[in-house]
Amino acid sequence: EVQLVESGGGMVQPGGSLTLSCAASGFSFSNYDMNWVRQAPGKAPEWVSIIKRDGTPSYYVDSVKGRFTISRDNSKNMMYLQMNNLKPEDTALYYCATLDGSRGQGTQVTVSS
Numbered sequence: 001e002v003q004l005v006e007s008g009g010g011m012v013q014p015g016g017s018l019t020l021s022c023a024a025s026g027f028s029f030s031n032y033d034m035n036w037v038r039q040a041p042g043k044a045p046e047w048v049s050i051i052k053r054d055g056t057p058s059y060y061v062d063s064v065k066g067r068f069t070i071s072r073d074n075s076k077n078m079m080y081l082q083m084n085n086l087k088p089e090d091t092a093l094y095y096c097a098t099l100d101g102s103r104g105q106g107t108q109v110t111v112s113s
Contacts, residue, residue, distance in 0.1 A: 002027050006021065034079050036049045
């Protein structure tokens with residue numbers, strides 16, 4: 001059974017940083033490109049970033065370029081999202097997902113003063 005479990009969310013002030021983690025199990029993680037997706041209240045899900053199965057390349061939505069960094073550790077079946085210079089508009093439920101539709105429950109990120 002595919003399991004994706006996110007952690008690391010929380011409340012932070014604008015300009016702050018958080019690192020999200022995604023723990024994967026139940027599938028051959030190193031064979032999958034992985035995504036971070038976010039959904040703000042009342043809005044459609046927004047794709048944030050993708051990292052290829054071997055770690056490169058990676059791509060980002062324009063709104064987070066230069067602030068977010070995606071990475072993975074295939075030896076640990078883990079993926080990460082380092083988020084710097086957070087803005088209120090980054091507030092959302094963040095979840096990791098495979099391209100074939102598997103996703104976790106998400107971790108909430110709230111950016112507020």
